[in-house]
Amino acid sequence: MYQCEKCNDRGIVLHKGTAYRCGCWAQRMLDLKIKRANLGTNFQDAKFSNFNFKYYPNTVPSEGESTYKERATKALSAAKCFVNDVKLNTVKKGLFFCGPVGSGKTFLASSIARELALSNQDVLFVVVPDFLDSLRFTFDKGEDGMTEKELMDVVWHIPVLILDDLGAHNYTQWTLNKIYSLLNYRLNHELPTVITSNLSLNELENMLGDRTCSRIIALCNIFRLLVPKDIRYIQSLNNMST
16 A cells, blocks of 8 residues: 555656656655654644643733733744844844643644754754663663764764753753753854743753753743743643544
């Protein structure tokens, strides 16, 4: 059974003796670019156009003076500007999205990754706890496994790096040093970086230390997203009722 009955998955269609690219080829290339960016399955279709402001009311939360919607508008605008600046090679600082679970941080970061990947930019989406576990597993790697240095080289040098869920891990001194080393390298080499975290900067400072947080501040512009209710929870309830 072929996925494309038109070309039998060959990517080529013959018509009157002439070979043409099948329409499925472009979709395959898009899928491959997204896969290379390491986007998770749940966010492979994330797009700025799908960012829904209905979850961000025009009321002021208990912390701060900006409304939920104003915060979301600024974060979305910053994400779009970041993508454009990367394409033009004019990006000056990365982005740090913080806020509670289900406030849209990972959606925005995934939208950035998808847009850049589809524009042929070298971008890598990394879930921090998974990456740190992968580093730890290098000590028990088989002959075909990647070494710690090889894994670190990837995240050090990728032109655009997205670090999702910083702070969601049981940090040892070893992992703290790895995070600091990574952020310090990317800061010193002016490599665009996007970070998301459920923790505020003050909470991250208590967990990661002031040296690491100072690198985040120097590396990224900071945006705090807030919502009255967890977006993913609302969406799951809606899915159950349909």
